[in-house]
Amino acid sequence: xxxxxxxxxxxxxxxxxxxxxxxxxxxxxxxxxxxxxxxxxxxxxxxxxxxxxxxxxxxxxxxxxxxxxxxxxxxxxxxxxxxxxxxxxxxxxxxxxxxxxxxxxxxxxxxxxxxxxxxxxxxxxxxxxxxxxxxxxxxxxxxxxxxxxxxxxxxxxxxxxxxxxxxxxxxxxxxxxxxxxxxxxxxxxxxxxxxxxxxxxxxxxxxxxxxxxxxxxxxxxxxxxxxxxxxxxxx
Amino acid sequence: xxxxxxxxxxxxxxxxxxxxxxxxxxxxxxxxxxxxxxxxxxxxxxxxxxxxxxxxxxxxxxxxxxxxxxxxxxxxxxxxxxxxxxxxxxxxxxxxxxxxxxxxxxxxxxxxxxxxxxxxxxxxxxxxxxxxxxxxxxxxxxxxxxxxxxxxxxxxxxxxxxxxxxxxxxxxxxxxxxxxxxxxxxxxxxxxxxxxxxxxxxxxxxxxxxxxxxxxxxxxxxxxxxxxxxxxxxxxxxxxxxxxxxxxxxxxxxxxxxxxxxxxxxxxxxxxxxxxxxxxxxxxxxxxxxxxxxxxxxxxxxxxxxxxxxxxxxxxxxxxxxxxx
Ligand SMILES: Nc1ncnc2c1ncn2[C@@H]1O[C@H](COP(=O)(O)OP(=O)(O)OP(=O)(O)O)[C@@H](O)[C@H]1O
Ligand SMILES: [Mg+2]
Numbered sequence: 001x002x003x004x005x006x007x008x009x010x011x012x013x014x015x016x017x018x019x020x021x022x023x024x025x026x027x028x029x030x031x032x033x034x035x036x037x038x039x040x041x042x043x044x045x046x047x048x049x050x051x052x053x054x055x056x057x058x059x060x061x062x063x064x065x066x067x068x069x070x071x072x073x074x075x076x077x078x079x080x081x082x083x084x085x086x087x088x089x090x091x092x093x094x095x096x097x098x099x100x101x102x103x104x105x106x107x108x109x110x111x112x113x114x115x116x117x118x119x120x121x122x123x124x125x126x127x128x129x130x131x132x133x134x135x136x137x138x139x140x141x142x143x144x145x146x147x148x149x150x151x152x153x154x155x156x157x158x159x160x161x162x163x164x165x166x167x168x169x170x171x172x173x174x175x176x177x178x179x180x181x182x183x184x185x186x187x188x189x190x191x192x193x194x195x196x197x198x199x200x201x202x203x204x205x206x207x208x209x210x211x212x213x214x215x216x217x218x219x220x221x222x223x224x225x226x227x228x229x230x231x232x233x234x235x
Numbered sequence: 236x237x238x239x240x241x242x243x244x245x246x247x248x249x250x251x252x253x254x255x256x257x258x259x260x261x262x263x264x265x266x267x268x269x270x271x272x273x274x275x276x277x278x279x280x281x282x283x284x285x286x287x288x289x290x291x292x293x294x295x296x297x298x299x300x301x302x303x304x305x306x307x308x309x310x311x312x313x314x315x316x317x318x319x320x321x322x323x324x325x326x327x328x329x330x331x332x333x334x335x336x337x338x339x340x341x342x343x344x345x346x347x348x349x350x351x352x353x354x355x356x357x358x359x360x361x362x363x364x365x366x367x368x369x370x371x372x373x374x375x376x377x378x379x380x381x382x383x384x385x386x387x388x389x390x391x392x393x394x395x396x397x398x399x400x401x402x403x404x405x406x407x408x409x410x411x412x413x414x415x416x417x418x419x420x421x422x423x424x425x426x427x428x429x430x431x432x433x434x435x436x437x438x439x440x441x442x443x444x445x446x447x448x449x450x451x452x453x454x455x456x457x458x459x460x461x462x463x464x465x466x467x468x469x470x471x472x473x474x475x476x477x478x479x480x481x482x483x484x485x486x487x488x489x490x491x492x493x494x495x496x497x498x499x500x501x502x503x504x505x506x507x508x509x510x511x512x513x514x515x516x517x518x519x520x521x522x523x524x525x526x527x528x529x530x531x532x533x534x535x536x537x538x539x540x541x542x543x544x545x546x547x548x549x550x551x552x553x554x555x556x557x558x559x560x
Contacts (some may be wrong), residue, residue, distance in 0.1 A: 050325055052441055072444040073238070088442030090435060104428070152447065157416025 008058035036208030050082035081154035087145040091134025102151025177213040195232040253400035263515020264413035267490035268468035270507040278437040285363040287498035288489020289370035296471030326474030331466030338462030374482035385478035500549030
């Protein structure tokens with residue numbers, strides 16, 4: 001049984017169908033990657049899995065439990081954390097307060113080990129603990145967003161385009177950190193436009209086109225697929 | 236040029252400057268308590284809850300009914316001080332419960348259904364104004380247009396003299412109690428888990444949800460806190476203006492409190508305190524100079540407009556938790 005099962009998911013905005021018939025299984029300790037062009041429905045899928053959007057039909061099962069009807073704030077407590085597109089840093093909170101927000105769902109548990117883990121992955125956050133989130137650079141905000149999601153000690157970490165707007169060497173660093181987080185035992189579902197680097201770290205990957213899944217395979221298979229090379233990997 | 240419809244008497248203000256100041260601060264503390272309700276709700280929902288003025292006056296009706304039932308009337312009662320304090324504390328608690336309950340009810344009836352349907356901001360605005368009218372006319376149908384008989388809680392006693400002016404027990408009670416409450420709210424917002432939830436929803440509701448914050452609960456809690464403060468304000472209002480409780484009383488005070496919230500920076504907790512005190516002072520100075528309290532509101536609005544021309548987001552800026560003094 002997969003850790004996270006998305007089955008026949010359909011999401012609409014009013015009458016507009018954004019995604020349909022999406023089925024993806026994410027096994028424990030895998031990295032699964034979703035690639036697709038702008039507007040393909042990647043963000044919609046991630047928001048439906050994390051409970052910010054309601055599924056019109058289909059189901060989302062996590063650790064064998066149907067979570068389709070659970071609200072967003074309840075899904076974090078189950079162990080699903082999303083790093084949203086655009087990072088969602090609380091601008092008027094310090095770095096430390098943003099990280100504290102990550103522990104909001106940990107009812108009564110002591111988050112000290114989470115702080116240690118996050119500061120080890122992102123030493124910069126430790127240096128900037130008192131800086132306002134809104135004044136951090138884009139790359140720093142991405143680190144903070146990932147670190148904050150880890151504070152809830154999730155079993156599956158959803159990342160929506162973490163490389164967006166970052167310089168190449170920063171992107172490499174972010175991908176290295178995602179691998180590191182995965183190596184520490186966190187399952188990862190990653191949405192990316194940077195198909196090359198994303199597929200290189202993917203155990204499995206899916207291609208999303210106009211709201212539907214058109215291809216699935218291992219990361220290597222998709223990297224070598226000629227049509228995907230043409231469309232997503234720049235030939 | 237002289238005319239009889241308006242005249243300026245700066246001498247009057249100079250003569251009674253400190254007395255006018257102390258009374259302005261007392262009124263301002265009451266405005267500030269009500270302003271907090273506007274500001275907190277605006278912070279989490281980006282919505283001006285126009286019915287907040289009726290939330291306030293509901294508490295004031297509760298104070299009047301409760302104290303009348305205990306035998307309070309137009310002249311100050313002769314009670315042992317301990318009994319008096321007990322009665323007033325009870326009246327305050329009842330007012331807070333009534334106002335808090337009204338606030339939550341307004342949320343459930345006027346806003347939650349719209350939120351569930353993803354309505355536009357204009358729909359919320361209309362619903363807010365409509366709710367304000369509905370409550371006003373319920374009070375009107377129920378109690379008529381005349382004010383409730385006055386309930387006097389105690390006769391103000393001089394406590395000490397500053398700059399040759401008396402500060403009395405009523406002013407001191409209102410000012411200290413209101414400021415203590417506002418400091419408590421500020422600390423709740425800054426330090427508690429509930430406060431972190433409120434600030435998170437105010438800054439980014441979706442991300443707050445991703446952190447595990449139950450947005451609906453935060454919204455209800457925010458309305459309740461705003462209502463509790465309005466209830467406390469209602470007690471102090473009746474204390475200061477014993478015969479000011481009638482169906483439009485909330486509207487009249489609410490406009491000033493709303494102005495205070497905007498002046499300080501709507502959405503900003505400390506801004507509400509600052510704005511409240513400023514509105515109290517400006518209104519009192521204006522009324523003294525112009526010799527007629529009818530001018531109070533005009534002066535307040537002129538100052539508001541001038542401030543907003545220089546600082547469009549109010550004096551302290553308009554974000555809950557974002558501006559830190
Ligand atoms: N709030 C909304 N209301 C209406 N339509 C929406 C809304 N959000 C997204 N859509 C539409 O749904 C479709 C999928 O959008 P989505 O944001 O999921 O794409 P995406 O794959 O994440 O794109 P990108 O790579 O640009 O982030 C698009 O056609 C988009 O216009
Ligand atoms: Mg997207």
